Amino acid sequence: xxxxxxxxxxxxxxxxxxxxxxxxxxxxxxxxxxxxxxxxxxxxxxxxxxxxxxxxxxxxxxxxxxxxxxxxxxxxxxxxxxxxxxxxxxxxxxxxxxxxxxxxxxxxxxxxxxxxxxxxxxxxxxxxxxxxxxxxxxxxxxxxxxxxxxxxxxxxxxxxxxxxxxxxxxxxxxxxxxxxxxxxxxxxxxxxxxxxxxxxxxxxxxxxxxxxxxxxxxxxxxxxxxxxxxxxxxxxxxxxxxxxxxxxxxxxxxxxxxxxxxxxxxxxxxxxxxxxxxxxxxxxxxxxxxxxxxxxxxxxxxxxxxxxxxxxxxxxxxxxxxxxxxxxxxxxxxxxxxxxxxxxxxxxxxxxxxxxxxxxxxxxxxxxxxxxxxxxxxxxxxxxxxxxxxxxxxxxxxxxxxxxxxxxxxxxxxxxxxxxxxxxxxxxxxxxxxxxxxxxxxxxxxxxxxxx
Amino acid sequence: xxxxxxxxxxxxxxxxxxxxxxxxxxxxxxxxxxxxxxxxxxxxxxxxxxxxxxxxxxxxxxxxxxxxxxxxxxxxxxxxxxxxxxxxxxxxxxxxxxxxxxxxxxxxxxxxxxxxxxxxxxxxxxxxxxxxxxxxxxxxxxxxxxxxxxxxxxxxxxxxxxxxxxxxxxxxxxxxxxxxxxxxxxxxxxxxxxxxxxxxxxxxxxxxxxxxxxxxxxxxxxx
Numbered sequence: 001x002x003x004x005x006x007x008x009x010x011x012x013x014x015x016x017x018x019x020x021x022x023x024x025x026x027x028x029x030x031x032x033x034x035x036x037x038x039x040x041x042x043x044x045x046x047x048x049x050x051x052x053x054x055x056x057x058x059x060x061x062x063x064x065x066x067x068x069x070x071x072x073x074x075x076x077x078x079x080x081x082x083x084x085x086x087x088x089x090x091x092x093x094x095x096x097x098x099x100x101x102x103x104x105x106x107x108x109x110x111x112x113x114x115x116x117x118x119x120x121x122x123x124x125x126x127x128x129x130x131x132x133x134x135x136x137x138x139x140x141x142x143x144x145x146x147x148x149x150x151x152x153x154x155x156x157x158x159x160x161x162x163x164x165x166x167x168x169x170x171x172x173x174x175x176x177x178x179x180x181x182x183x184x185x186x187x188x189x190x191x192x193x194x195x196x197x198x199x200x201x202x203x204x205x206x207x208x209x210x211x212x213x214x215x216x217x218x219x220x221x222x223x224x225x226x227x228x229x230x231x232x233x234x235x236x237x238x239x240x241x242x243x244x245x246x247x248x249x250x251x252x253x254x255x256x257x258x259x260x261x262x263x264x265x266x267x268x269x270x271x272x273x274x275x276x277x278x279x280x281x282x283x284x285x286x287x288x289x290x291x292x293x294x295x296x297x298x299x300x301x302x303x304x305x306x307x308x309x310x311x312x313x314x315x316x317x318x319x320x321x322x323x324x325x326x327x328x329x330x331x332x333x334x335x336x337x338x339x340x341x342x343x344x345x346x347x348x349x350x351x352x353x354x355x356x357x358x359x360x361x362x363x364x365x366x367x368x369x370x371x372x373x374x375x376x377x378x379x380x381x382x383x384x385x386x387x388x389x390x391x392x393x394x395x396x397x398x399x400x401x402x403x404x405x406x407x408x409x410x411x412x413x414x415x416x417x418x419x420x421x422x423x424x425x426x427x428x429x430x431x432x433x434x435x436x437x438x439x440x441x442x443x444x445x446x447x448x449x450x451x452x
Numbered sequence: 453x454x455x456x457x458x459x460x461x462x463x464x465x466x467x468x469x470x471x472x473x474x475x476x477x478x479x480x481x482x483x484x485x486x487x488x489x490x491x492x493x494x495x496x497x498x499x500x501x502x503x504x505x506x507x508x509x510x511x512x513x514x515x516x517x518x519x520x521x522x523x524x525x526x527x528x529x530x531x532x533x534x535x536x537x538x539x540x541x542x543x544x545x546x547x548x549x550x551x552x553x554x555x556x557x558x559x560x561x562x563x564x565x566x567x568x569x570x571x572x573x574x575x576x577x578x579x580x581x582x583x584x585x586x587x588x589x590x591x592x593x594x595x596x597x598x599x600x601x602x603x604x605x606x607x608x609x610x611x612x613x614x615x616x617x618x619x620x621x622x623x624x625x626x627x628x629x630x631x632x633x634x635x636x637x638x639x640x641x642x643x644x645x646x647x648x649x650x651x652x653x654x655x656x657x658x659x660x661x662x663x664x665x666x667x668x669x670x671x672x673x674x675x
Contacts, residue, residue: 240529243528243529244502244528244529247528247548247549247550248461248464248528248549249463250549250550251461251464251528251549251550251551252461252463252464252467253550254550254551254552255464255467255468255471255551255552255553256463256467257552258467258471258552258553258554259467259470259471259474259553262471262474262553263474274623274665274668277552277623277668278665278666278667278668279667280550281625281667281668281669282667284550284625284627285627288627318644319643319644321644321647321648322643322644322646322647325647325650357643360643
């Protein structure tokens with residue numbers, strides 16, 4: 001934005017400079033050439049007047065004029081009689097038969113810029129006829145004036161102007177940059193605030209200053225953040241309340257059942273009480289699962305880079321004992337051992353726990369559970385593949401629903417929330433979770449997170 | 453042994469009072485933080501965090517400032533932060549709801565043993581099971597003997613056995629065992645527990661039975 005603003009300022013100034021300078025410069029150049037020609041013309045006219053009368057004093061004066069002209073200017077003044085002979089006492093000029101003399105001797109003035117033979121350089125060649133009192137052409141005067149000094153001057157003028165233009169442009173760029181910074185300051189503030197919001201800081205607010213447009217935007221953003229904060233706050237409060245409200249009666253029930261169990265000797269009653277206790281425990285687990293899920297939904301955690309290799313190794317340490325009991329091997333195929341994914345604190349651990357728990361429950365004895373991690377474009381992909389019976393396509397889509405229970409071993413004892421929690425945690429971190437058919441007929445759980 | 457129970461929910465308080473009374477604890481029940489601070493000194497304090505007048509954590513802090521009475525926080529808030537704060541403030545243990553009577557007793561015994569090793573422990577089960585058992589646990593040296601021969605256990609296996617042995621015969625839920633032994637109460641897999649139980653069964657042979665109570669958890673049965 002700043003760059004574009006500065007570019008547009010500089011462009012505007014450039015157009016302005018061009019519009020004001022270029023025509024003036026051309027006029028000035030033209031003027032300089034005319035001046036040069038006019039002064040040459042004046043000298044030539046004077047010399048022609050002195051050449052016209054054929055008397056000694058005039059010739060003396062002409063000779064002095066020629067001598068003075070050549071001494072004081074870089075130009076040359078040549079005179080020629082109508083018979084193309086030298087005018088006494090002056091020597092015969094060089095290039096007596098050039099077109100300028102020819103044209104002047106024919107009674108016309110000749111003016112051109114180009115190769116001045118008399119000088120052996122580029123310049124102005126002006127020739128005028130000298131006429132006697134009766135109008136007859138008696139000779140010609142030719143002035144050759146080099147264009148070198150004029151060119152130098154023109155270069156100086158144009159160079160100065162160009163330097164001036166560059167200076168003005170630089171000044172415009174600097175001023176423009178400062179202006180643009182000032183102009184975009186509210187936007188940068190908004191951006192900073194939005195960044196904090198993205199990182200889960202719901203207390204972030206932005207000062208409502210600057211031009212009306214950004215002020216309105218800041219106001220809207222502040223209000224939106226306020227609303228989100230209230231919603232998240234009430235969700236969190238609900239979780240806290242629900243947690244308390246549900247657990248309290250469950251505790252009372254559990255304690256009463258314990259008291260009953262301790263007070264009876266009838267084994268049948270004890271068995272019934274044990275069943276009731278088991279149901280209370282089951283309900284407690286359901287409440288815990290729901291609260292974990294609800295918490296995952298309301299948390300605004302900041303995803304941070306975690307090394308997938310480390311997390312997988314840590315989870316394997318936890319599960320290895322359980323796996324080895326049944327001869328199941330855990331394997332991590334890491335395409336890039338240093339691959340990092342963006343995940344909230346503890347999220348990837350819980351996701352892997354839930355997925356590995358399912359994988360272990362469905363795996364036959366002595367099977368292999370493979371965790372494969374690799375980078376795909378800007379994503380980190382983690383696949384957990386088991387050798388279990390797998391799931392039909394229809395079930396694979398529904399398995400992430402809350403309270404969905406699989407047909408296998410995990411379904412009977414599970415809460416039906418494990419994969420729902422996985423999906424929630426992964427999408428909290430801007431990723432996705434999906435189920436696919438594994439290579440060996442088992443299930444492949446694919447977790448895609450943003451790579452760090 | 454006097455127990456001060458600070459709990460605002462009447463059904464819980466009544467059941468717990470009756471349950472603890474059965475195991476020889478003399479329970480004084482108060483509903484509010486103010487009453488708790490005004491009560492006679494007790495041998496151990498159970499504090500609920502959700503009190504009507506003040507935060508249970510403030511009660512803990514105040515009690516801790518007065519002396520070194522063992523404090524166990526009982527709370528429906530199972531958040532990791534709550535647990536950490538509770539323990540930082542000076543509570544000796546943290547039991548999350550829901551819990552059973554014997555689970556609380558086991559935790560109380562463990563805390564008392566840790567805090568006041570010299571005191572004699574009230575032990576209703578031991579008096580009932582007065583006959584010598586094949587399993588002996590030396591809690592100071594953290595050693596376990598079966599029929600006089602030492603059994604080598606990993607630290608976690610020992611912790612698990614020691615916790616289950618606080619109340620032989622009592623059923624502990626997986627969650628309570630995880631909380632007490634692994635200091636973690638997360639929703640989800642408790643497979644680690646199964647593995648350690650498996651190891652205990654192998655190593656202890658038929659001296660004790662770690663029974664699986666379907667749908668609930670485990671209990672230790674002395675033979």
